[in-house]
Amino acid sequence: MAADLSRAAGVTIRAPARLHLGFLDLGGALGRRFGSLGIALDRPVTEVTVRRAGQDADAGPDSTRAARARDGVRAALGLTESFAVEVDAALPAHNGLGSGTQLAVAVGVAVARLTGHALSAREVAGLLGRGRRSAIGMEAFEAGGVILDGGKAMSEDRAALPPPLLARLKLPEDWRILLVFDRAREGLSGSQEMAAMAQLPPFPAEQAAHICHLMLLKALPALAEGDAAAFGAVIGEWQRVLGDHYAAAQGGGRFLSRHVAEAIAFLEEEGVSGVGQSSWGPTGFAIVGNEAQAARLLQALHRRFASYTNLSFDSVRGNNQGAEITAL
Numbered sequence: 635m636a637a638d639l640s641r642a643a644g645v646t647i648r649a650p651a652r653l654h655l656g657f658l659d660l661g662g663a664l665g666r667r668f669g670s671l672g673i674a675l676d677r678p679v680t681e682v683t684v685r686r687a688g689q690d691a692d693a694g695p696d697s698t699r700a701a702r703a704r705d706g707v708r709a710a711l712g713l714t715e716s717f718a719v720e721v722d723a724a725l726p727a728h729n730g731l732g733s734g735t736q737l738a739v740a741v742g743v744a745v746a747r748l749t750g751h752a753l754s755a756r757e758v759a760g761l762l763g764r765g766r767r768s769a770i771g772m773e774a775f776e777a778g779g780v781i782l783d784g785g786k787a788m789s790e791d792r793a794a795l796p797p798p799l800l801a802r803l804k805l806p807e808d809w810r811i812l813l814v815f816d817r818a819r820e821g822l823s824g825s826q827e828m829a830a831m832a833q834l835p836p837f838p839a840e841q842a843a844h845i846c847h848l849m850l851l852k853a854l855p856a857l858a859e860g861d862a863a864a865f866g867a868v869i870g871e872w873q874r875v876l877g878d879h880y881a882a883a884q885g886g887g888r889f890l891s892r893h894v895a896e897a898i899a900f901l902e903e904e905g906v907s908g909v910g911q912s913s914w915g916p917t918g919f920a921i922v923g924n925e926a927q928a929a930r931l932l933q934a935l936h937r938r939f940a941s942y943t944n945l946s947f948d949s950v951r952g953n954n955q956g957a958e959i960t961a962l
Contacts, residue, residue, distance in 0.1 A: 672770030694721030735771030805952025862923030866908020873910030
């Protein structure tokens, strides 16, 4: 049950970034389209503070988007109170980390809780029009972990509903995710993303069936048993299939950034199979089964790509709790 924050002066929310590992079925042959797997990360994060105020104010990185979320939830709930919104930390926009959803849901949840509305992340996302194709962002906020959703219903009576949550498993504590960032590139978003999705070639039903088979009977059991190699093998194969499918929309390759592609290829040469690109990128990732191996690979990346000033790297844990909400 959500804590009652209706008497608090304000609230600070720290929300996790997430990786979106891909869609299971872009064709929707069975009446549901997409279906996503994602991982909540312990960093980078969105951190926002919302306070009661005599008049609206907003400050900090991405504060314009934060103010839109405040205004959207306030209008949807019929509220009249004013709030000051300060973005203390923002995820890099259009990098495949879920910046828009995490910021919008964090601000929306804060406004709702401060006014006595115990809304879930899923409910707030619905008010703000988030989660049109994937529920990964809202579920990462809600409770973290490795998240599988069931895709969007294509029937008219259910098309407005966000994808249902099918499974949530914890990322093992000793696993690490290596992240590869390219600060010189941004992934597709908004109208460009919608246009790219509309122009993709048909996704073969037999390919979707194979991916779903691998997900249900190999990837998720491997995750439950802590087998990083088996889990990573499925993710790597899936990413290659999706990368080829999206290639025409991202310059002809499996990765939006050719420099990220080089770094990921280096990690594959080092024996890591669970690699890919989150959403439209440019952020790349590699799933590693233990901290010592991740630390060694991180050092190797820094050495090998020292001259690539646009690239940066990190080794992070999973977030298995979701957003932290602190009353002021």
